Amino acid sequence: MAWEMKTDRPIYIQIVERLKMRIVSGEYPPGSKIPSVRDLAAEAGVNPNTMQKALGDLEREGLLHTQRTNGKTVTEDEQLIGKMLDSIAVEETEIYLTKLEGLGMDAGDGVNLVQRVAGSKSKYDTGEL
Amino acid sequence: MAWEMKTDRPIYIQIVERLKMRIVSGEYPPGSKIPSVRDLAAEAGVNPNTMQKALGDLEREGLLHTQRTNGKTVTEDEQLIGKMLDSIAVEETEIYLTKLEGLGMDAGDGVNLVQRVAGSKSKYDTGEL
Amino acid sequence: MAWEMKTDRPIYIQIVERLKMRIVSGEYPPGSKIPSVRDLAAEAGVNPNTMQKALGDLEREGLLHTQRTNGKTVTEDEQLIGKMLDSIAVEETEIYLTKLEGLGMDAGDGVNLVQRVAGSKSKYDTGEL
Amino acid sequence: MAWEMKTDRPIYIQIVERLKMRIVSGEYPPGSKIPSVRDLAAEAGVNPNTMQKALGDLEREGLLHTQRTNGKTVTEDEQLIGKMLDSIAVEETEIYLTKLEGLGMDAGDGVNLVQRVAGSKSKYDTGEL
DNA sequence: GTGGTCTAGACCACT
DNA sequence: GTGGTCTAGACCACA
Numbered sequence A, B, C, D: 001m002a003w004e005m006k007t008d009r010p011i012y013i014q015i016v017e018r019l020k021m022r023i024v025s026g027e028y029p030p031g032s033k034i035p036s037v038r039d040l041a042a043e044a045g046v047n048p049n050t051m052q053k054a055l056g057d058l059e060r061e062g063l064l065h066t067q068r069t070n071g072k073t074v075t076e077d078e079q080l081i082g083k084m085l086d087s088i089a090v091e092e093t094e095i096y097l098t099k100l101e102g103l104g105m106d107a108g109d110g111v112n113l114v115q116r117v118a119g120s121k122s123k124y125d126t127g128e129l
Numbered sequence E: 001g002t003g004g005t006c007t008a009g010a011c012c013a014c015t
Numbered sequence F: 001g002t003g004g005t006c007t008a009g010a011c012c013a014c015a
Helices: A011-024 A037-044 A048-060 A078-102 A107-119 B011-024 B037-044 B048-060 B078-102 B107-119 C011-024 C037-044 C048-060 C078-102 C107-119 D011-024 D037-044 D048-060 D078-102 D107-119
Strands: A064-066 A072-074 B064-066 B072-074 C064-066 C072-074 D064-066 D072-074
Touching: A011 A048, A011 A078, A037 A048, A048 A064, A078 A107, A078 B078, A078 B107, A107 B078, A107 B107, B011 B048, B011 B078, B037 B048, B048 B064, B078 B107, C011 C048, C011 C078, C037 C048, C048 C064, C078 C107, C078 D078, C078 D107, C107 D078, C107 D107, D011 D048, D011 D078, D037 D048, D048 D064, D078 D107
Parallel strands: none
Antiparallel strands: A064 A072, B064 B072, C064 C072, D064 D072
16 A cells, blocks of 8 residues: 555655655646645655655755645646656656766767657567667 | 675676676677686675576577586677667667656657757756756 | 485486476466475475575476466466477477487387387287397 | 496396397307406406306306306307397387387387387487377 | 575686 | 586565
8 A cells, every 4th residue: 555665765865755645646736735744644654744744855845835724735837837747757767878988979860869769559569779 | 706786686686787887888799708606796796696597697698608517608699699789779769768657758759868968067057857 | 205316417307397297287377386496396305495596497488387375386388388288298309219229229129129018918928129 | 447337237238138139139149258257357447356256157057158268158059049139129128118108109100110220320200109 | 495696716628 | 617506594575
């Protein structure tokens, strides 16, 4: 029932990442109210304190705001969310390019691969490397 | 001294992947002799049996051949190595695209990102998404 | 209690052969559950790891499938089992013909011998070659 | 340089079998002189006493005769040699049929197999089981 | 209780 | 010194 967590990194970090995903992907739209700490903790299968710590991180980054007595809401600063989205995407791209580099490939190969893989619905593609 | 291993997947699988990287990247060129089982085990910080199991996998895939009592050598079948390289690259690309998809992005965004990130040496780029 | 094992070939190879016999002969029918690794190891009088290695070979050949935490079952692919049966029979026949060849006999003599020996219940037959 | 001997059966028994093969196959023709005990022992890589014991067995079976001061010769009783040849062939055939029986096959299948395998020079045959 | 993985240490054949 | 095999014993996730 709990989220799948790796054991090799702090749990609260992994929670931060998952919640950040929900925000930048629009699952938690700008200005909307997110579930209570208690509910989120239950959903994640972690201690509420751990969830609280994760939410604190997101608030510090400006992605969440606390409405005093009315829970927490996602920021309405869509530009900030956009930057965050961009930042995550760039990071993933850097990881991807680093892996290609380890294979002796460059960004040009990466572009080809992305286009080729995206264009193939079938399991295998006859395309040359 | 030991290689960094995650705890969430079998060690020998991770060894297989790392050695496969060394082969397809040319660090262990076609036809060349690889270090002894014991040496590789020591380098990886694992039991020789674990390394042996990993090497058995690679041999079953045809990437390695055993020379009686004279160690193991990388296959000279460069076509096979090329296929393996392509296979790994495609797999990494699929992982990358899946992550982008989770961010609400598609392959076109991926191409843009790869080109943009590859063009920037600095850690961050001011470009908007 | 332990199986009779020759010392001139790896034990796990001999285990593979015996289990393969049980499968192709129908002693372990298609789709049926085979005894646990530990039980088979005990029956064969070998270490569970050795049995595991043998079972791994059979699984790689597609004759066995692993059911998560519920043991291993024989494949339901009767065609594959049939092929394996044929393959073993052909191999034994090649060995037989090679021996006859060493005696200066050919396949025709083999056919005669098989028919003659099969027709005699007693240990010796008075027929001339 | 020495003959290949299994470790699971007495060496002299294996020598007897090999020499018997040479006689029935005609490599040592009826009436011919066989090499000296010393030479045969050297060829086999065994102690001359072991070879002597083996030759004693063959003499007891009537396949060899000792010519007092002139070494040993193969019997000229071609009928005896023929019987021996037949006996060996029958024994091998019994072994073969026993193996087929273990696979759930009978002598008819054996005849088919012998004809099919003998008829195929190519590595694989498309014939049905 | 199941299969799977890993370690530690041993012995073997080959050269 | 090489790869290969085997044992003994331990721990893990899963259900």
